[in-house]
Structure formats: C-alpha cells, structure tokens
Amino acid sequence: MRIRRFTEPIFESLIKICGYSSGFVVLLIIVFLFKEGISFFGSSPVEEGFTMYVHASNPVKDLSAAQIKDVFDQKITNWKALGGADQPIDFEFLPKCIDSYMDSLPGSLAFFPSAQTDGKLKSAIPIKIDKITVGKFLSDTEWFPTSRPAARMGVMPLLLGTLLVSFFAIIIALPLGLAASIYLAEIADERIRKILKPVIELLAGIPSVVYGFFGLVVIVPLVQSTFNLPVGETALAGSIVLAIMALPTIITVSEDALRTTPRAMKEASLALGASQWQTIRLVTVPYAASGITAAAILGIGRAIGETMAALMVTGNSAIMPPTLLQPVRTIPATIAAELGEAPFGGLHFQALFALGCLLFIITLIINLLVERVSAKRN
Amino acid sequence: MEFPESNERRKKLGQAIMFGLSRGISYGIVALLFLILFFIVKQGIGVINWEFLTAMPTDGMTKGGIWPAIVGTVYLVLGSMLFAFPVGVMAGIYVNEYAVAGPVKRFVKMMTNNLAGVPSIIFGLFGMALFVNQMGFGASILAGSLTLGLLALPIVIRTTEEALKSVDDTFRQASYALGGSKLYTIRKVVLPIALPNILTGLILAVGRVSGETAPILFTVAAYFLPKLPSSIMDQAMALPYHLYVISTSGTQIEASRPMAYGTAFVLVVIVLIVNIAAALLRNYFGKKVKMN
Structure with missing residues (x-):
C-alpha cells in the first residue's frame, strides 16, 4: 500500500505527459519545419561563395x-x-x-x-x-532549384499542379463516394452493408506505394493509349489514382453524416407521400450537407498530402500552367524526389523545407476547416 | 387536389434509376478493389517462392529475393510500436480517464486530429531534421522507427480512447466502491476490458506503418545493402521503399518488374492479414473500434 502511494503519482504524471504528446509533437514539427523553412527567405539565390x-x-x-x-x-x-x-x-x-x-x-x-x-x-x-522573399517564393512561376548561377524557386507550378491533381481527383471521387455512402447508409440492407463496409475499409489500408505501383503499370498505360499521348504519366493519371485513394475517406465520413439524420425527419417526409429516393434527396442529404462537405474537404486534404502515388504516376515535371494531359509535379512529390539530392543546409534543402511549411499550413487549414464544418452540425 | 398518375410513375421510375445507380457504383467500387488485389496477386504469386522470401537481391535487384527488405520492415514495425504503443495508450488513458471536459481536453483532441492529418512526407522532413540531423542519429533504424512511431501515435491514441470510452462506467464505479484508486481501477478493471479493442488499434497501426514510404525515405531507407543491419544505428531496406525504387528508378526497370510484382504482393498480403486479424478480433469481442 505504501509503495503504491509512492508509485501512483509517478504513473499518473507519466500518463499526463503522454497525454500532451501529440500536442508536443505538432509543436516540434512546427519548430523544426519552420526553422529550416524560414531561413530560406532572405537568402540570396546565387550559389554560396x-x-x-x-x-x-x-x-x-x-x-x-x-x-x-x-x-x-x-x-x-x-x-x-x-x-x-x-x-x-x-x-x-x-x-x-x-x-x-x-x-x-x-x-x-x-x-x-x-x-x-x-x-x-x-x-x-x-x-x-x-x-528571396515569401512573396517571390509564392508568385514565381519557375522551379529550377539547381540552376546556376542563380536558382529559381517559385512554388507556383508546384502549387497549381498539386491543386489541379487533387481537385480533379475529388471531382471524380465525390459523386462516386456520395452514391456509395447513400447506398450504404440508406438503401442497402444490413447484411450487404456488413460485407461491403469492411471491403471499402480495406481499400484504405492498401499502402500508397502499392497504389502508385498499380497506377504505374495499369492506369498510366491506359491514359496514354486512351488519349494518344507521348507519355502516360500525367495529372489525369494522378487524379485517377488519388480518386481511388480518397474514396474510403469520403464514403466513411459522409456515411456517418447521413446516419445522423433523425429518423423522425425521414418518416415525416415518407408520411407526406415522398418516395424513398425523394426523402434521401430532399431530407437526408441536405441534413447531412455539412458532413458531406467535411468529407470532401478531408478527401482534398488527403489528396494534397499524398506523396508516393503522386510521385510515381504524375510524371514530375514543373510545367506552367499545369494541364490535365501533361506531366505535373506536386509539392509532396517534389520534396520526396529532391530532398535526397539537396546538400544539407543549402539553399535547395531550405527551399524544400519551405515547401514543407507551405504544405503543413495548407493541411492545417484543411483540418481546421473540417473541424469547423463538422462542429456546425452539432 | 389531384395527383396525376404520370407523376407517381415518374417518381417510382426515378427512384428505381437512382437506387440502381448507387447500388451499381457501390458494387463498382468493391469490384475495383478486387481488380487491384486480383491484378497484383495474379502478377505476383508466380514470383513468390521460398527463395524470393529468404534470399538477398542479386543482379542489380532483378533476381534473388527480398529478405533484407522484409527484415528491415519487421525492425521498423517493432521499433515504431515500441515507442508508439506505450505512449499512445497512456495518452488515450489520459484523454478518456483523466482529462476534464474543457478547453484542455479539446486542445489535446484537436492536436491529435491535426497530427493524424499531417501528410506523411512532412513526417519524413521532420524526422530528418530532428532525428537524423539534430539528434545525430543519422539515417538509421532508430531515426526511422521514431519517425514512423510519431506517425502511428494518433492512430493508437484514438483507438485507445474509443476502446476506453466503450467500457461501461458501472465497472469503474464498482471498483471505486470497493476502495480501488483511480489508477488501480484503470489498471485492473478498465484496461483488461478494453484490451481487445486496444489491440485492434495496435494491429491497424502495424498495418499502416509497414506500408509507409515517405517517412522513411530520408530517415532510414537504403536502396541496396549487401548485408542485414546489425544495430539500430544502421540503415535498412524496407518493403515499401524497395517497391518504389525497383519500379521507378534504376537502369533495369523492365527486368526488375517481376521483383516489383512480388514485393507488391507481399505488401498486399500484409495488409490483408492485418485487416482480417483486426476484423476477427473485433468480431470475437463484439465491440467496434472506428478508424476515422
């Protein structure tokens, strides 16, 4: 008993410390990312020395x-x-x-x-x-981080490339995901739902590198032959792969939202003579609108941050302005492809951390947005 | 007021079309998953044999096996869980059992959500800046494990929290009534009941960690190593990174394609095992842990 009186407070403070761990990690990420990223600004683009x-x-x-x-x-x-x-x-x-x-x-x-x-x-x-200033970093339209004598590090083509690939992925995934979530939440009977649900969750468990590989050997040649392109590694191929990857997120989140619609509201609609589909369209979906919006935003966030699949299928070339049927380069893919070759502490290294900061800020905004939108519901 | 009959018919027809469409799309998505799995299994299964799983890669990774990549992934999974599991479970205990509802709890939960939403490449950048450079671990199993552990942390925290939440309060009250302290109650009553669900979270975290590539790119992964790592300060090969390099770089992409299919197959099998194990555990104990 006496021992316990001594050890319990120790354990309890340990638990408390661990409780703050995620906040601490987020803080550390911010510090280390921005420490390198910020020193990038204000430095000269000319090769050191x-x-x-x-x-x-x-x-x-x-x-x-x-x-x-x-x-x-x-x-x-x-x-x-x-x-x-x-x-x-x-x-x-x-x-x-x-x-x-x-x-x-x-x-x-x-x-x-x-x-x-x-x-x-x-x-x-x-x-x-x-x-180099923040303004120039954001507005410059060329990304030649290793060109001599002066490097050009404009984030514009990468940012636009990332947004193009991600938004198009959601344009593909949202209608499909919404239809599937409506089916799972409102139409399918419990038996079928119990089979479909784990299968869709399995889709979320496949590693991104496997999706990237699948995209590389299946979707890229498909895109190339369909549109008769010189290379199949395009923004479109990236969007298709990212759309598949975003589906489970969109389906799970919007299904949960659809399920929150009160039974009484649906029954009132049915009692007024609306068909089941009319009830879904005019009562259930509007009621769950904020949750569906959250699902879409979350899906975009996942797509923006996706690294390996984007790296493997989008072709990685910083063309301005990016278009669907040309290779594009996304921000995470740029970091993954170039950090290994950038000399430690050099301008290029810092530029990649600045890209990381930008990506972090974008995903933070998206996370806060999702929290805002879903909080509105309750 | 009269209802024209055609309106009624249109209503029914519309419903039939939309129901059919959403059912078709749902089955289509499931079919897509099976297509991906079938494709990788079909292409990869012919490559799989004892030698492929237990030999070193040879001939510029076009022949031989993937043994070092398997070993590396096992080390990374063990290392990351050694860190993430205890810390994550304790954090989950804090959030559900200790934290009082209010701004602090909200903040902790918000930070966990934010951490879960951080892209994996950011973990890679961060791991490189902190573990590889600042702490001087270099590219090593230690640095890679810690980076992956941080990535897995929110998964463990959330599943633990959910698992503890599902433990009925009467258990706690009964223990308090018998004179059990808070910590004693958690240790002897709450945790044993929640354990299966906590383990489900652990399994899901293992699945996630074993497939992650971006966080290990700069913290541990090696393109090729002639021998197995001998200490935690060594670099290691890993399955996802191996798949990435042999399918995109190198001079013999076509020649190493069979190796790539085999590696993808192994990764998919790991994912299947993890998901089936989690589902079995979940069904066996009847309580559901949600992932999102």
Missing part, C-alpha cells in the same frame, strides 16, 4: 534571380532590357585575367568565387541580387 560583378560604370545596381537566369540562358542579351545603357551583356563565368578583362568591357556581368576576387577588383563592383 560566389559573387556577381558588373563594371563599375554600369547603372544597373541590382538583379533578380529570374533576370540572371534569362541572361544565362541568353534570353536577355542587352543591358537595356535590365534598365541599363544600350550595350550587349558579356557574361563571364570564369576568373581569367579578371580585372583587366572587365575593365575593357563596360557591358560585362561576371560570376566569380567571392574568395578569389573580394576587394581585388578595381573596375568591377558586386551587383546586388534580390533576396
């Missing part, structure tokens, strides 16, 4: 990552396009006889390792490169 120089007389004083890439890709060849004097841009990558060379070319733009050139140049001055 390098500086860009222009001739001291050049009126252009700062450049953005997009402009640098255009110069490098020779889309911009004259300083006039960058707001300078009308002279061709001579782009220099290597430090060869730097100073005299730059001195003789007033239109030069050079890219040198900072350590070799810092303070040693008389006729060249470093040009200011626009820092």
Whole structure:
C-alpha cells in the first residue's frame, strides 16, 4: 500500500505527459519545419561563395534571380532590357585575367568565387541580387532549384499542379463516394452493408506505394493509349489514382453524416407521400450537407498530402500552367524526389523545407476547416 | 387536389434509376478493389517462392529475393510500436480517464486530429531534421522507427480512447466502491476490458506503418545493402521503399518488374492479414473500434 502511494503519482504524471504528446509533437514539427523553412527567405539565390560583378560604370545596381537566369540562358542579351545603357551583356563565368578583362568591357556581368576576387577588383563592383522573399517564393512561376548561377524557386507550378491533381481527383471521387455512402447508409440492407463496409475499409489500408505501383503499370498505360499521348504519366493519371485513394475517406465520413439524420425527419417526409429516393434527396442529404462537405474537404486534404502515388504516376515535371494531359509535379512529390539530392543546409534543402511549411499550413487549414464544418452540425 | 398518375410513375421510375445507380457504383467500387488485389496477386504469386522470401537481391535487384527488405520492415514495425504503443495508450488513458471536459481536453483532441492529418512526407522532413540531423542519429533504424512511431501515435491514441470510452462506467464505479484508486481501477478493471479493442488499434497501426514510404525515405531507407543491419544505428531496406525504387528508378526497370510484382504482393498480403486479424478480433469481442 505504501509503495503504491509512492508509485501512483509517478504513473499518473507519466500518463499526463503522454497525454500532451501529440500536442508536443505538432509543436516540434512546427519548430523544426519552420526553422529550416524560414531561413530560406532572405537568402540570396546565387550559389554560396560566389559573387556577381558588373563594371563599375554600369547603372544597373541590382538583379533578380529570374533576370540572371534569362541572361544565362541568353534570353536577355542587352543591358537595356535590365534598365541599363544600350550595350550587349558579356557574361563571364570564369576568373581569367579578371580585372583587366572587365575593365575593357563596360557591358560585362561576371560570376566569380567571392574568395578569389573580394576587394581585388578595381573596375568591377558586386551587383546586388534580390533576396528571396515569401512573396517571390509564392508568385514565381519557375522551379529550377539547381540552376546556376542563380536558382529559381517559385512554388507556383508546384502549387497549381498539386491543386489541379487533387481537385480533379475529388471531382471524380465525390459523386462516386456520395452514391456509395447513400447506398450504404440508406438503401442497402444490413447484411450487404456488413460485407461491403469492411471491403471499402480495406481499400484504405492498401499502402500508397502499392497504389502508385498499380497506377504505374495499369492506369498510366491506359491514359496514354486512351488519349494518344507521348507519355502516360500525367495529372489525369494522378487524379485517377488519388480518386481511388480518397474514396474510403469520403464514403466513411459522409456515411456517418447521413446516419445522423433523425429518423423522425425521414418518416415525416415518407408520411407526406415522398418516395424513398425523394426523402434521401430532399431530407437526408441536405441534413447531412455539412458532413458531406467535411468529407470532401478531408478527401482534398488527403489528396494534397499524398506523396508516393503522386510521385510515381504524375510524371514530375514543373510545367506552367499545369494541364490535365501533361506531366505535373506536386509539392509532396517534389520534396520526396529532391530532398535526397539537396546538400544539407543549402539553399535547395531550405527551399524544400519551405515547401514543407507551405504544405503543413495548407493541411492545417484543411483540418481546421473540417473541424469547423463538422462542429456546425452539432 | 389531384395527383396525376404520370407523376407517381415518374417518381417510382426515378427512384428505381437512382437506387440502381448507387447500388451499381457501390458494387463498382468493391469490384475495383478486387481488380487491384486480383491484378497484383495474379502478377505476383508466380514470383513468390521460398527463395524470393529468404534470399538477398542479386543482379542489380532483378533476381534473388527480398529478405533484407522484409527484415528491415519487421525492425521498423517493432521499433515504431515500441515507442508508439506505450505512449499512445497512456495518452488515450489520459484523454478518456483523466482529462476534464474543457478547453484542455479539446486542445489535446484537436492536436491529435491535426497530427493524424499531417501528410506523411512532412513526417519524413521532420524526422530528418530532428532525428537524423539534430539528434545525430543519422539515417538509421532508430531515426526511422521514431519517425514512423510519431506517425502511428494518433492512430493508437484514438483507438485507445474509443476502446476506453466503450467500457461501461458501472465497472469503474464498482471498483471505486470497493476502495480501488483511480489508477488501480484503470489498471485492473478498465484496461483488461478494453484490451481487445486496444489491440485492434495496435494491429491497424502495424498495418499502416509497414506500408509507409515517405517517412522513411530520408530517415532510414537504403536502396541496396549487401548485408542485414546489425544495430539500430544502421540503415535498412524496407518493403515499401524497395517497391518504389525497383519500379521507378534504376537502369533495369523492365527486368526488375517481376521483383516489383512480388514485393507488391507481399505488401498486399500484409495488409490483408492485418485487416482480417483486426476484423476477427473485433468480431470475437463484439465491440467496434472506428478508424476515422
């Protein structure tokens, strides 16, 4: 007895600590995700240890990552396009006889390792490169995280790709899921329901990588031959696979919602002469509308966060604007595909964590939305 | 007021069509599931033999077996459950038995829901930042198990909570009346009654963890290892990751297709076993644990 008086409080505080564990984990996720993600903003898109120089007389004083890439890709060849004097841009990558060379070319733009050139140049001055900001990260339309000399990290094509794949998946899955949930909740007799329900739950248990594999060997060739496409790995293939994966969530949640409709309401409708279907359409479904909405939002959330299936069937190319019959790249697939190759702590690494932050914020909003919508019902 | 007869007929016809449609769609979804299962079983079963299950992969993963991936997945499941099960069960006990209804309980439940909704790739990122880098475990079974354990945590918490909720209050009151303390009551009365349902949650969590790929990508998974892991600080191969790499990367995707079908088959069999075991346990004890 005395021992128990001593051990019980210990166990009880242990239980209490564990009780807070999920809150603690969410907090930790936020801290670690945002720690890496936020340091991404405010850093320079130019490769670490390098500086860009222009001739001291050049009126252009700062450049953005997009402009640098255009110069490098020779889309911009004259300083006039960058707001300078009308002279061709001579782009220099290597430090060869730097100073005299730059001195003789007033239109030069050079890219040198900072350590070799810092303070040693008389006729060249470093040009200011626009820092990465949240606004630019969200609005930039190109994702070239490893391009040199300046990386372009715009989340737009990835975000639009993710939304396109997810929303189209729900457009496919919602009518099917709603029909199935109506059947299970209102039409099927108990015996059939008892068979169908576990089978649909089984659909939720199949690992996403197996869905991805199934999509890769069955749905991708199917999409390719149906639409006569050069590649079958498209947003459409992704949407179909994600729709299959979202079905169990949608069915379970909306069936639960349909079941909350009070029996008296349904009976009142039947007593007024409405058919069973009219009752479902005009009484049961409207009553469960908020639950069905929650199911749809939850389904979208699952689809947005789905990694492996999206990675395996969508083709992973950041095309802008994304369309259904072309390869797209989703945010989770980008993280999964690129984190392994991004040098630890580098700009690309941080950019992927920033993507993770964005994804986390989106799913958090979706979760809160679901809670809002379902709370309204009670 | 008169009811035109055609209206009545239209009503009946509409109902017949809509009922038929929703029944057809429901059976269609079930058929789809069987199609997926049948396809993988049909393609994979020919690959399955003793050698496939117990040999190391050879010839750039186009021949041999998947033994190291099976071992790795077993380690990861054990490791993650070693963490998630005790913590999750205690958290479930806290939520259902200790937490007083109010903002704190609401907050704890909301956080559990949020954690369950976090995409698996975020767990991968987080596991890499915290366990692999910050704590210095490197890519290891330890880091992977902890990451998967965090992912499984909300599943265990929710099923435990549901299981405890289904225990009738009279049991608790009877124990208190006999002088049992709160903890003693939980330990000797509530937990034994709720145990089958708690175990169902454990089984479902095992099923989920054994199929997850994204959280282990950067925390433990190895493309190929010539020998089995010898400590928890080693990297390991794992079934889902193995399926992912041999079906999407490498130079001999076509040649390794049979291996991929075999691996997918094994994963599907694990899922089937887990679900059947959970269903049996559930039916045997008659009380239902809901997953969502």
